Amino acid sequence: MESGSDKTSRQQLQTGITLVDRYTIQDVIGVGGMGSVYRARDLHFPNVVKLVAVKEMINLAPDPAIRKTIVQNFEREANLLATLNHLAIPRIYDYFSHNEHSYLVLEFVHGKDLETVISDANGFLPEDQVISWAIQLCDVLDYLHAHKPDPIIFRDMKPSNVMINHNGNVVLVDFGIAKTFQTGTKGTMIGTEGYSPPEQYRGEATPLADVYSLGATLHHAITRRDPRLEPPFSFAERPLRRINPNVSSEFEAVINTALQYNPADRFPSASAMKDALMSVARKTGALSKITSALPVSSGGIKPLWAFKCEDEIRGTPALNQGTIFIGCYDNNLYALNAADGQFQWKYASEGGIVSRPSVYDNQVFFGSEDKRLHAVTARTGKVLWTYYTDGKIYSSPRIAEGHIFLGSEDQDLHAVNVVTGRAIWKFATDGPIHSTPLVANEMIYFGTESGSFYGLDFRGEMRWRFQAKRAITSSPISKGQSIYVASLDGTLYSLDSKNGWAIWKFRLGKGSVSSPAIADDYIFIGAADGFIYCVDSRTSKEVWRFKTENQVSSSPAVYKDSIYCGSIDGSLYCLEYRTGRLRWKFEAKAAITGSPIVFDDIVYVGSIDHHVYALFA
Amino acid sequence: MADFFRKLLGKKEEPEKPKQVDVATTAPLTDQQLNSIMGIQSLKSETKQLVSSVGQSVGKQRDHNEDSVLSLTSTIVGNTDSIPFGLYIVADGMGGHQFGEVASNAAVRIMGGNITRKFHSYLYNLPTQSLQESLQEVMETSISEAHQYVQREAPGSGTTVTAALVLGQQVTVAHVGDSRAYSVYPDGRIDPITRDHSLVKRLEELGHLSKDEVENFPHRNVLIRALGQGEFLEADIFTIPFPQNGYLMICSDGLWGVISEKEILRCINDAPTLSRACQNLVEAANAAGGPDNISVILAQMIG
Structure with a gap:
């Protein structure tokens, strides 16, 4: 690189230089074939230190046609990045040219590139960690390959193009040769020897080429053998587990499939490779064991605020207009300022409170072990009315259409008028009700401690009943026409909301009182x-x-x-x-x-x- | 809804209504039960009825039929509700294999038999225990039993299977191969519900084939998964809502591979009845050359 003609143009930018009155160069963070990458401070944010990465491209090609191509490539990278939106792809903020220098301003990634992580490591990287990164890399490749109208082929997957940020997550850098892929077009070989698949040498770059390069990258990460120092396509001659016996045979199989010489023998897509990795991770338990290689926040997360009550809190809070309401085993319902945790008021019931309060029309409703449903004002905690059941209340009130629905240990599902606190109806079941009723599709759904699950209409009449093998303490949720609820019998059920047929059952390792969530x-x-x-x-x-x-x-x-x-x-x-x-x-x-x-x-x-x-x- | 509650609150409670009725016991209904059913129906008249029809043809160029079809539409009568029930299966025996029709027949027979046996007591209102398995489990065991049967009784043969179990407003689908299920809407949308397990589809998904290349791909019939083939069968099993105000269509590639989606829509929209629609579809495929056996099932939720 030093053999170039004009040394002054080739010189790296000095620390302290400010580009376009905005980006002050702090340090060189990388050197590439066409120029350097710098860490810089964005002066448009005078009150905070906002860091950016400035990627420089110096165009000294004597042939005007080549010069033009280089500029076009540079602008293409900028335009490409501008259309992408993924956590593992750096965001682009700006680009500009100055004589033969062009600059891209990118999100600055705090962290190290994977090549450095590999060489700095003391011995082999843990398999779980590499699997976690591999899954993330498949995810971002899948995102690129699914790009419309044409897939984007990264074409240069290798450890030095993968940053591991301070959260231990991967970020793909250097889209200099990434290319939208039009079927049938042949390109020229660009990529990095050792990591590029055979067909890329023939000028073909497809999503399967990225799958191969990812395989090569993972092979390097888990064996610490740099493929650039080995003959091309010789991975098969270096069986992975002979180099690193700690690797599971499942993970080895995934890497081997990605590294197949013939593209048709590889995973059909990055997402298929991700699926395979996920099942390896499930088998080896990697997903739950993954911890960050670059230890961050191990000192623990600091709460924004904490508020101390006088006994255990076993329930769930509610938030309304900047106030947190939460019940406690010291018998009180507390109202706290959500912004700073400042105490506002408390209201004493005569029993422990585990149910989640409901807020409606500036009133807070909650059940207590004192067998009562309490209604108090949200502003001051003054009691409006109480409603007696014949059992302790663990079920949380559900408010719909001006009515409160809740279960009690007295085995009844109660429908209570929200204004007067008087019973509209009760529905007798065969067991105590701890489950919180769900109101959806003009129906009320809840489980009982005897394992029944009911669908009632608004008149309190049963439309259907489903029987689990043990208690249903979990509170149901619904999506579309299905109800999801778990049971202590160790099953998560999907029930048809209209008629209670089990659509599917999912076996949990043990029983569950947890209530499902959906996204x-x-x-x-x-x-x-x-x-x-x-x-x-x-x-x-x-x-x-x-x-x-x-x-x-x-x-x-x-x-x-x-x-x-x-x-x-x-x-x-x-x-x-x-x-x-x-x-x-x-x-x-x-x-x-x-x-x-x-x-x-x-x-x-x-x-x-x-x-x-x-x-x- | 507020009106509804006002009405509700104004009304005195009816005396001594049995609160819990066993789901399984049925007619004769007590007067109270009858009243409560009528009350519910007047509240919201949402009784839905499932109707269906079938069309089949050997086509113009084959001399025997390797497709098999099952279509069963009924109602499960409960105490307060009648639940639409439908079981629809299309199986297309693999040509070039021995006994393609044996495989497709067996698949439909075993799956159909297995599933109807599970629902027999509900359909005939016999006193019963509630179904222990989930709908997806019923489909799973039925399709794998059919798989084992074909492997045992007609080794070497294979078939596609696309089966839809309609219960209430939801459809549970079991699918392997390249027969297809669609949601078809009169407004012109035609959404595939299943994904072909075929080589051409796989290559298309990978972006290796353009639309034109897909049309002219020489190995369009190569399946990468089929019932009876391979040691372990992994069928796609999932549950979706029944197409609202539209049709559920299941067909073999003798239909979808021969006429365009536009033509499918025209055949359905132009027909005064479901059975006419099925005939139109079969005739259109035959008019386009009828290169393969044709099977189609249409089902619709009325009301």
Whole structure:
């Protein structure tokens, strides 16, 4: 590179230089064939240090046609990046040219590239870690390959183009030679020897070429053998488990399939490879064991605020107009300022409160072990009325159409007028009701401790009944025409909302009192075997499972692309909901049995350790 | 809804209505039960009725039929509700294999027999235990039993199977091969419900074939999964809502591979009845050359 003609143009930018009055160069973070990559500070944000990556391209080609092609390629990279939106692809902020210099301004990725991670590691990288990255890489390749109108072929997958950011997640960098792929067109060989598949040498770049290069990248990561130092396409001569005996035969098989010489023998797509990796991860338990290779936030997540009550909190909070309402085993219902956890008021019942309060028309409704349903004002906690049942109340009130529906240990499902607190009707069942009723499709659905599940109409008449083998403490949810609920018999059921037929059953490792949550086609639920499960709602196939250290009675909450769920092990887990990958966990001082709620990027959860916590989502 | 509750609150409770009635026991209904049914029906007249029809033809170029079809439409009468019930199966025996028709016949017979046996007591209102398996489990065991039967009794042969079990407003589908189920709507939408397990489809999904290449692909009939083939059968099993205000259509490639979606829509929309629609579809496929056996089932939820 130093052999170039004009040394001054080739020189790297000095630290402290400001480009276009905006980007102050801080450091060189990479050197490539056409120029360097710099870390720079964006001066448009004077009050904070906003870092960006500035990628420089110096065009010194003497042939004007080549010069033009180079500029076009550069602009193509910029335009391509501008159309992409994926967590593992850096965002582009700006691009500009100056004489023979062109610059791309990109999101700065805090972290290290995978090549450095491999060479810095003390011995082999853990397989679970590599599988986790592999799944993420398949995910981003799948995103690129699914690009419309034409798939994007990355064409240069290799460890040095994969950044591992400070959260331990992958980010794909350098889209310099990524190419939209038009069927039938032949290109020229661009890529990196050692990582590129045979057909790329013939000028063919297809999604399957990226699958091969990913295989080569993973092979390098798990064996620490750099394929650039070996003859091309010789992976088969270096059996992976002979180099690193710690690798599972399942993971080896996946890498070998990706590295097949003949494209037709590889995985048919990145998503098929991802499926294969997911099933390896399920088998080896990798998904639940994955921890970040670059330890971050191991010092623990700090709560935004914490509020201490006088006894255990086992229930779930409710949020309304900036106020958190939560019941406690010290018999009180607390109202706290959601922003800072400031105490506003408390209202004493005569029993422990485990049910989740409901807020309606500036009134808070909740049941207590004192057998009563209480209605108090949301502003001051002044009692409006109470409604007696003949048993303790663990079921949470559900408000619909001006009525409150709730179950009681007295085995009745009560329908109560929300204004007067008088009974409209009661429906007698065969067991205590801890499940919270669901109101949907003009029907009321709930389970009982004797394992029955009822569908009632609004007149309190039974339309259908379903029998599980053990108690249904879990609270149902619905989507479309299906009701989803779990039972202590260790099954997650999908029932037809109109007639109660079981559409499918999914076996959990143990019984469950957790209530399911839904996002897209996924159902999430916890169980006493300590797992949080994700199940496909159409096919009842397991998508992933995540192992916590103890039983999961808490119910998952979905927010953006994460789920939040507590465990008896005392942690609140934040998992990416499509993969079950751990994003972070928060350790309380005792079990978390209640369910978190999330609003405006803040998670609220109570714990047996007497505290209510607010955490950044 | 507020009106409904006002009405409800104004009304005195009817005396001594039995609250819990066994789901399984049936006629004769007590007066109270009859009243409660009528009350519900006057509240919302949402009784839905399932109707269906079938069309089949050996085609113009084959001398025997390797397609098999089962269509069963009924109602499960409960205490308060009548639940539409339908079982529709199309199987297309693999040509070039021995006993294609044996495989497709067996698949329909075994699956149909297995599933109707499960629902027998409901359909005939015999006192019964509630069904222990879920609908997807019923489909799963039925299709794998058919798979084992074909492997045992007609080794080497294979068949596609697309089976739809309609119960209430939902359809549970079991599918392997390249027969297809569609949701067809009168407004012109025609959405595939199943995904072909064929080489051409796989290559198309991978982007290896353009639309033109798909049409002219020489190995269009090569299946990558079929009932009776391979040791372990992995069928697609899933549940979807019955197409609202539309039709459920199941057909073999003798229909979908021969006439366009536009023509399918025209055949259905132009027909005064479902059975006429099925005849139109079969005639259109024959008019287009009828290169293969033709089978089609149409089902519709009325009301």
